[in-house]
Structures are given as C-alpha cells and as structure tokens.
Amino acid sequence: MDMLGGISASEFLRDYWQKKPLVIRQAFPGFQCPVSADELAGLACEEAVESRIVLENDAGKPWQLHNGPFTPERFSEMPEKNWTLLVQGLDHWVPDIAELLEHFRFIPNWRLDDIMASYAPEGGSVGPHYDMYDVFLLQAQGHRRWTFGGHCDHTSPRVEGTPLRILSSWDGEETVVLEPGDMLYLPPGVGHYGVAEDDCITLSVGFRVPTIDDLLTGFTDFLCNQDKAAEYLGDPDLKPQDNPGIIGSEVIDRLDSVIREQLDDRRRLALWFGQYSTAPKSLDIVVPPEEPADRTELAEAIRALEPLRWNEGSRFAYHEFDGETALFVDGEQYLLKGDARPLAPLLCAGARIDMQALAEFAGDEALLGLLTTLYNQGSVYFE
Ligand code: SIN
Numbered sequence: 001m002d003m004l005g006g007i008s009a010s011e012f013l014r015d016y017w018q019k020k021p022l023v024i025r026q027a028f029p030g031f032q033c034p035v036s037a038d039e040l041a042g043l044a045c046e047e048a049v050e051s052r053i054v055l056e057n058d059a060g061k062p063w064q065l066h067n068g069p070f071t072p073e074r075f076s077e078m079p080e081k082n083w084t085l086l087v088q089g090l091d092h093w094v095p096d097i098a099e100l101l102e103h104f105r106f107i108p109n110w111r112l113d114d115i116m117a118s119y120a121p122e123g124g125s126v127g128p129h130y131d132m133y134d135v136f137l138l139q140a141q142g143h144r145r146w147t148f149g150g151h152c153d154h155t156s157p158r159v160e161g162t163p164l165r166i167l168s169s170w171d172g173e174e175t176v177v178l179e180p181g182d183m184l185y186l187p188p189g190v191g192h193y194g195v196a197e198d199d200c201i202t203l204s205v206g207f208r209v210p211t212i213d214d215l216l217t218g219f220t221d222f223l224c225n226q227d228k229a230a231e232y233l234g235d236p237d238l239k240p241q242d243n244p245g246i247i248g249s250e251v252i253d254r255l256d257s258v259i260r261e262q263l264d265d266r267r268r269l270a271l272w273f274g275q276y277s278t279a280p281k282s283l284d285i286v287v288p289p290e291e292p293a294d295r296t297e298l299a300e301a302i303r304a305l306e307p308l309r310w311n312e313g314s315r316f317a318y319h320e321f322d323g324e325t326a327l328f329v330d331g332e333q334y335l336l337k338g339d340a341r342p343l344a345p346l347l348c349a350g351a352r353i354d355m356q357a358l359a360e361f362a363g364d365e366a367l368l369g370l371l372t373t374l375y376n377q378g379s380v381y382f383e
C-alpha cells in the first residue's frame with residue numbers, strides 16, 4: 001500500500017500496529033493541507049467545535065491549557081512563538097479532511113476516533129507526553145521535529161504544576177524532521193515530543209480502544225437499561241446460622257452465578273458494542289437535513305444513481321449473527337434478515353456508497369424505510 005511506504009497493510013499490522021513506531025516518508029506525496037491556520041482559528045471560535053490552546057510558558061507557569069471556544073481577538077493577542085492550537089474532530093467539519101480517512105480503511109471503522117489538527121508557530125509544542133491511542137501523525141504544512149521512543153505509563157515521572165500529562169525525565173530514542181506528506185505512526189504508550197520548526201500544521205488520525213472499565217460499565221449499564229421488571233435474588237433454601245453476621249459462601253456463590261449468567265450473553269454484548277462504538281462523540285455531529293425526504297424521493301434518487309455518502313463524522317459498522325446481521329450507524333442498531341443482510345457490508349465499506357449495488361435494494365420497502373431513516377437523521381447525504 002502506497003501510503004504505508006511500500007509495505008502492505010498486512011505487513012504494517014503484523015510488524016508495527018500496536019508494536020513499534022514507523023516513519024513513512026512521503027506517505028502522501030505532494031500533500032496540500034486542506035485547511036489553513038486561519039481556518040483552524042475560525043473553527044476554534046465556534047461553540048460546537050472542541051478546541052484547546054497549549055502554552056509552553058503561561059506567565060511563568062509551565063504547559064498551560066485553555067479550552068475553546070475562543071474569541072477572534074484571542075488569536076491576534078497570541079505570542080509569536082511557543083504555543084499550539086488543537087482542533088478536535090476535524091474530519092467532521094472539513095470534508096476534504098474526512099477524505100483522508102478512506103486511506104485508513106484497513107483498520108476497522110469502530111477503531112476510529114477522529115482527526116485532530118494542531119497548528120503551531122515556530123517552537124510550538126504540546127510537550128513530551130504519551131497517549132493511549134494509536135495515532136498517525138501526518139505532517140500537513142511546514143516542518144515538525146519529532147523525538148519519540150521508549151515505553152511510558154502512569155508511573156512515568158511527570159512535570160508538576162500543569163494540568164497536562166507532560167513527561168519530566170524522558171529523552172526519546174529517535175529524532176526526525178517531518179515535512180508535508182510525511183507521516184509518523186505511534187502505538188499507544190510510546191513517548192513523543194513534536195516541536196514546530198516553522199508555521200506548522202499536523203493532522204493526527206487517532207484510533208481508540210475502550211478501557212476494560214469502559215467495557216464493564218458500558219455493558220452493565222446497557223444490560224440494566226433493558227425494559228424489564230426488576231428481578232430479585234430469592235433465598236427459599238435459607239438455613240439457620242450460628243451468627244446472624246455471617247455472609248455465607250453459598251451467598252457469594254449465588255451472586256457469582258447470577259452475575260456470570262447475566263454477562264454471558266454474546267448477542268447482547270455484540271449489540272451493545274456496535275451501538276457503543278459507533279455512537280457520535282457529540283450531538284452536533286449527526287444533524288438532520290433541512291428538508292427530510294420520503295421513501296419515494298429516496299428511491300428515485302437511488303435509482304438515478306445520485307452519489308450517496310456518509311455524513312463526515314458518522315460511524316458505520318456491522319456484526320453478523322447466525323441468521324441475521326446487525327447494522328450499527330451512529331449509535332443505533334438495525335437488524336437485517338435474509339436478502340436484506342448484504343445491505344450492511346455495502347453501507348459499511350467506505351464513505352462513498354456503491355450506487356449500482358444499492359439500486360438493487362431500492363425496490364424493497366423495508367430497506368427503503370431504513371435508508372430513509374438514515375437519510376433523515378443525517379447519517380448519509382447526497383453529494
Ligand atoms: C501535536 O500535533 O502537536 C500533538 C499531537 C500528539 O502529540 O498527539
């Protein structure tokens with residue numbers, strides 16, 4: 001695969017993914033950054049956009065963080081050097097940025113977090129740190145000097161007096177200067193420190209995984225929210241005991257078996273995980289169209305092969321059960337049976353839907369209903 005510097009997706013996943021960093025020179029040859037520093041500053045002034053400014057030295061305090069939205073004046077007052085503007089979820093706001101994601105489809109949709117942009121003038125940095133994300137750092141404009149290496153975790157020493165997790169005694173192992181089109185892949189836990197050499201924009205394509213705590217709390221919340229009458233533990237076999245204070249081991253055995261029984265439900269686990277991992281990060285991401293469409297209009301547009309695509313920022317995934325397929329779109333689930341099942345892989349393959357193949361489904365009322373729902377909730381639109 002070109003973008004991976006001549007190695008295949010399988011080789012990349014086998015040798016580097018979650019294992020070690022990879023510098024890819026000219027992953028995107030002749031790359032032109034689709035956003036300017038001014039546009040990033042403009043986005044950072046909007047309420048719906050998550051943005052941050054990091055100052056290396058803020059009136060004597062190290063590595064200070066300010067959360068957006070900001071006022072335009074804020075940017076005219078910024079010092080000439082040594083600060084960074086971070087804009088989160090750029091794939092949702094800038095279609096040309098979302099386009100980049102099509103190069104990363106060898107990684108499952110559910111793993112994707114978002115594309116973050118950082119703008120920094122000379123000397124700007126967010127400090128030496130590590131993330132628990134897999135990230136591809138694409139140099140989009142200007143030059144950034146990256147030092148990286150060494151495995152870090154919550155025990156690694158940190159700088160005091162800053163809300164950011166900045167590593168204090170960390171040296172890194174390798175240093176490279178990236179220019180536009182170059183890309184650095186970093187697995188979770190690898191320390192890194194990127195300093196802008198000139199006016200510099202870096203795009204971070206981030207991939208997330210849930211923590212074990214997220215899984216436990218998320219799945220158990222899902223199990224508990226099912227619409228059902230409360231069930232109580234009973235103890236019809238209760239025996240007299242020597243001391244009323246004893247919680248007997250038979251009680252713990254019973255709790256243990258009840259909890260295991262509840263958790264041991266692969267179907268519900270899959271349904272929960274699909275919804276959880278495609279849920280939009282904020283309410284602003286999936287917005288209904290100004291004019292809702294009805295089934296007839298949608299069927300006509302699909303038959304005319306008008307290009308239908310995902311809303312930038314929407315997440316699509318599916319899971320095949322025996323006998324049915326669950327399609328997950330933006331945190332909702334749709335169960336497909338029989339001839340409808342191939343619709344799921346078709347909708348999930350990439351942001352641009354294969355219209356020839358989709359037209360085959362346009363005669364089916366139920367599927368047309370589903371496509372109309374997806375359209376009217378804002379998960380897909382006609383380009
Ligand atoms: C940056 O681009 O300045 C920060 C990205 C990162 O280190 O994760």
Ligand code: CO
Pocket residue numbers: 129130131192
């Ligand atoms: Co980082």
